[in-house]
Structures are given as structure tokens and as C-alpha cells.
Amino acid sequence: MDFLRPSTWDEALAAKAAHPDAVPIAGGTDVMVELNFDRRRPAALLDLTRVAELADWSPDGGVLRVGAGVTYRRIIDELGRRLPALAMASRTVGSPQIRNRGTVGGNLGSASPAGDAHPPLLACGAEVELASVRGSRRVRAHEFFAGPKRSVLAADELIAGFRIPPAAGAQQFAKVGTRNAMVIAVCSFALALDPQRRTVGTGIGSAGPTPLRAPDAEALAGEFPWDTKDSLPEPTAVRFGELVAAAARPIDDVRGSAAYRRHALSVLGARTLRWAWEEYRCGST
Secondary structure (H helix, E strand, O other): OEEEEOOOOHHHHHHHHOOOOOOEEOOOOHHHHHHHHHOOOOOEEEEOOOHHHHOOOEEEOOOOEEOOEEHHHHHHHHHOOOHHHHHHHOOOOOOHHHHHOOOOHHHHHHOOOOOOHHHHHHHHEEEEEEEEEEEEEEHHHHHHEOOOOOOOOOOOEEEEEEOOOOOOOOOOEEEOOOOOOOOOOEEEEEEEEEEOOOOOEEEEOOOOOOOOOHHHHHHHHHHHHOOOOOOHHHHHHHHHHHHHHHHHHOOOOOOHHHHHHHHHHHHHHHHHHHHHHHHHHHHOH
């Protein structure tokens, strides 16, 4: 196995072009597990830890551009107020050691339907930045995933980062697992309220072949009492949860049945909407 260690982004792209089968590694929290269990034996590893550009984040117009190498811990500490749903999801990832090493870029690279970072990216309307020696492109988060652990990433492309609007209103993330910590989600859900646009974004995890949105639930935002900031009618919250569950495409597996996942998502959808709406009512946005 070859070990490639570029020092700059241009060197990394050139290495990927020359070795399209090389597997990128940064935090290693997914790749090393596969290597240790002999589930994967790539011809080469492409170590990106020395590429400084990947560890940066900054405002870019009306969005935040976050490099693929920014860790979960930094998202929690440095971006928690700007990206609350993503920070909430980051707090559920593994142990402190994993959060200190793992990255959203790595989560995207593995393209697992159960990735904790994915639902907030969908709910917030994020874009994924992909780059190669041929140039760069942006893909909307909900269009990035092509199937279980498959994405639209070309063989010669690397994930440069993602672009995401800072929170315009209350956001939430909730996850169901077989225990309270260090667990792969049985299912998860994120939402983002935008009071100015009077919209709600959604993201469903671990309940389909890819992370999913719930368009019919999002359309229900037209019935929310935005102007009066009255309490959300309970039938609206319940209906929202039902529409979230209806958008899922779960299967039975060792972590839970399809029926349980749908039930849990209906609960999570209604519950997170109530929480977010109360934050909206009590706050200034």
C-alpha cells in the first residue's frame, strides 16, 4: 500500500489525479476502522492532514465556507452559535477523542446514510464543494448522495469543504440509538426554521438508502402562525411528524425495524418542531 502525503491543496489534487484509487484520510475515524477489520485494502492512502487549507473556515458572502478538515470539536466550539443543528449533531458523534479527530468532510466522504452530520446539512441547504485538477464544482447536499455509501464524487475529485448559511432561526437535531452515547443512529432528524422566508428545512438520517428531505413536511410551514407567534397547534406538530415519517424509506436491520424507524421519526419530527417553535416564539427571530 502506497502512502501519499501532499503538503498543499494543489499537490493533493495532483496526487488524486495520478492515483484515482487512493483513499483520502484525515481524521481516519472511518477509514482506519475499515482497514483494521480488513473490509478495505486500497492501493494507496492519501493523507490530507498537512493541507492547511482544509482546516480553515470563514464567512463567504452570505454563507460560511467550512473546510473538509475542520473537526467536529471545532464546529461545536467555534461555530455552535452560527450552525446550531450541525453543532448538536456533532456532539452526538462518538467519543471526545473521535470528535477531536473526525471531520464533516470525512462523514461526507463515507456517504453513509447514518452519518450524523448529513441531516443538518440537508435541513440547512448546504452545498458540498468538490475539486480536481479539472476544476471545482458545487453540489447541493441532498443531491450529493447516490446510494448507500455512494456519492457523486468522481474518481479524481476530493471534497474541499461545504458552504452553509448561518442559522436564520431556531434549529434542532435529534437522534435515536441503542444507547445514549457512542452509537450509530437508528434514525435521526434535523430541522431549520427560517422566519424571514417562512420556511422549514428538514433532513432525515439512517432511514433510507441516502439521507433524505421531507418535502411534504416542509410545505406545512405555510400553516405555521409566523405573524402572531402563537403556540403551534398540536395537530400541526403531529401532522408534521407524520409527514417526516412518510418521507423515510427505512429497512429492517440489526439496529431497528422499518416500522420502528418510521414511528421514531414521527416522534422526532413533532418533538423537534415544538422545541424549535418555542425557541422562535421566545426569541427575537
